Amino acid sequence: MTPRIVACGLGPAGADLVTRETADLLGSGRPVRLRTTRHPAVAQVAPDAPGHDHHYEAAATFAEVYRRIVDDLVAEAGEHGELVYAVPGSPRVLERTVDLLAERASAGEVELDVRPALSFLDLAWVRLGIDPLEEGVRLVDGHRFATAAAGQRGPLLVAHCHNRRVLSDIKLAVEDPPDEPVLVVQRLGSPDEAVTEVAWADLDRSVEPDHLTSLYVPALAAPVAAEVVAFAELVRTLREQCPWDREQTHVTLTRHALEEAYEVVEAITAWDAALGTDAEVDADEHLAEELGDLLFQVVFHATLGAERGAFDLADVARGIHDKLVRRHPHVFPPEGVEAGGDTDVASLTRTWEEIKRAETGRTSVMDGLPDDLPSLLWAHKVLRKAEAAGQPWTPNTTAAADDLGEQLLALVHAARAADVDPETALRTAAARVRDQVRATEGEPPAP
Template sequence: MARVIVAGLGPAGSDLMTGAVRDAIEQTSRRFIRTRRHPAAVAVEPAESFDDLYDQASSFEEVYRAIVDRLVAEARAGIGDVLYAVPGSPLVAERTVELLRAVPGLDLEVLVGLSFADLAWDRVGVDPLAAGVRLVDGRSFAVDAAGERGPLLVAQCDSAHVLSDIKLAALDAPDRSVAGRADEKVIVLQRLGLLDERVFEVVWAELDHAVVPDHLTSLYIAEMGAPIAREVARFADLAGELRRRCPWDQEQTHQSLRGHLLEETYEVLEALDAVDPDSLSGYEELEEELGDLLYQIVFHSVLAAEAGQFTLADVARGIHDKLKSRHPHVFGSSDSDHAAPDDASQVLVNWEAIKREQKGRASVMDGIPPGLPALLFADKVIHKARSVGVVPDVDTATVAGRLYDAVRDAQAAGLDAESELRAFANTIGDRIRACEISSL
């Protein structure tokens, strides 16, 4: 297998490229460049770019994996060294390099280049080590900046919707007024090292209106008014403190909390029934009940952490990764064997198939809790039957058959049989109470 040489083109024009990168370009004839949308791209020509992949792929991750597959295939052809040029430094925000490092047996050489961050430190006048600056990705700002107070250098702010998402996340400051936060300023850095370089301040409220972003736009945030996801972190800390200091919390186990978990779940269901999207009523009670249910989840995570098994972060990471793996049609998984869904029913079919593969289950029926209420159990069974193309032969002459058929009719109408029966029973209950009052 031939060698793949990754060369960093620096943050601006070819004048900021290193001598080692220049030499590698001159000495290598098989050249590739991630994108020609870079001021120093001309120095690599003639080269093949991967710009067309950005238009064809459904996600950046799909683009990066396709690039790596092509580079590895070229290297395995054994014709000669392969040069792969990337903007900035290969060691800063370059996902393709991460993927290349993970390829077994690949002979990889990385030639570092000047990063946009090196110029940014000079323009904002800070020592990143002394100031404790953290570099985050603008495309995933709400996650990457969670819990951070700053300073932050935000890279890849390359579109208006990215700036808008950053602004909305930053203005979500529960312990400060939104108005006060909106009037504070953030530093915008554009095209550093080029003749049309711009470094200026803009108030948060105008970030996605006053800035025309491009692929060489970044932000410097000296201080966040409140850390993103701060309330969740405070809540988790409180649950841990209660476990350490409250006699009742100290006595609890996973088993002793079962009844509380069930009770809080039913109270959430009751609150959901009271929500009216048209009048916007019921949401206050739903918010409270969801908080009570969340406490049960956090409490079980605290107990598991004590046992050395998992933490709340592991729970969040696990459900994140599971949902992502079960939605290949959304996240562009190139190795998925499942057909792209045309509608919601096909999504469910794929979901069940992927779930069986991941869980190693022999049947889609495996994993349905046998203790579910009968109507809910029937609802699950009907969904499972539909996912594998089974059409049950239902004898509606029996009570059980009529109940099963009623659940199926409710599904067809987009209704939940359990909730419908409960609501109907509550209506009868109201009539009983009215009759009782009238008889007094």
């Protein structure tokens, strides 16, 4: 006979919200298995039933957790002939293991009997005071927010927000965050249930999530940025499952970051040369590809930081966002100050350096200038910072003719005066020589 699994739900909270049918199944004498023992009703209705919590510790991803649980259930059902499987809430509301069991049932491996139960949704609509049909609420799994909520503007009820990483991913997925507070819904039906208003910026900082935490978002100004979060999730998956990625550290990635940055510069040079020609479209695609490679380095370092609990991609994005706001007071003036003022480039450069020194506590405008930059780029930055400090460098007209360093620095000075990037100018000129050699290679020498 085909083994049989009866799936039932433990409801959203304590034993008072467990249906009579579920209670009867749990007390029927048939073998009982729980997805997790972490549920308020378990101690009263199924105190001796084993759970599958060990898979949450051993597996790398939730998808793997659910597959392992289902494998166990099918094997145990084959051993006993029939068993009762109890899950939190309702077995047909965001319960991936039951979805997978249904697939195994379709393949003929097991017979599945799903019984209805009370879900957290029934309590959520009451506590939030809304009719989900009238409001058009979309239910979303927090672990798949970036893709499941793509193109949505709300309202959204986001379940499975059980840790700060999930909340951080949700924040990152929204390009234009809502102005109004959102509601964090926790432990509905329990004595310590809570519905708390939280500003979007504080979502992953002021809330202490648990396994009974959901998020209600009344409205979004713009659809979810699915691509960014999906990419961040891909990098985490590579870090967990790819042998090469698992071995990397911030230090071992240093060389790759430099290489990718140089390849972006090379792509920009090629793009500039292709403007207005038939090769412009290909150059655009190549530049986008190289920028993606560089973005991978940024997200990889953020992933390593998140592993240590130091910082994540949201912290990186928030940090540069806030820094750029602080350093552009002419665009984002402090409260009570009108925008505008000096907006010429020289004034803005001086203001930038003054704010930077005040933030970092550095005593010299030259502090923080990386000594290992390529010499041409380094010289360009030194001259720019000298000018910002009110000490512009001028060429030494009495320098010896064989002082190549002074002559090169004079050329960098001339490039700055002409508003030309010397690094790009030299690369472009050298590229012309390279292309000329390539074009004439193989040709017979001139008579």
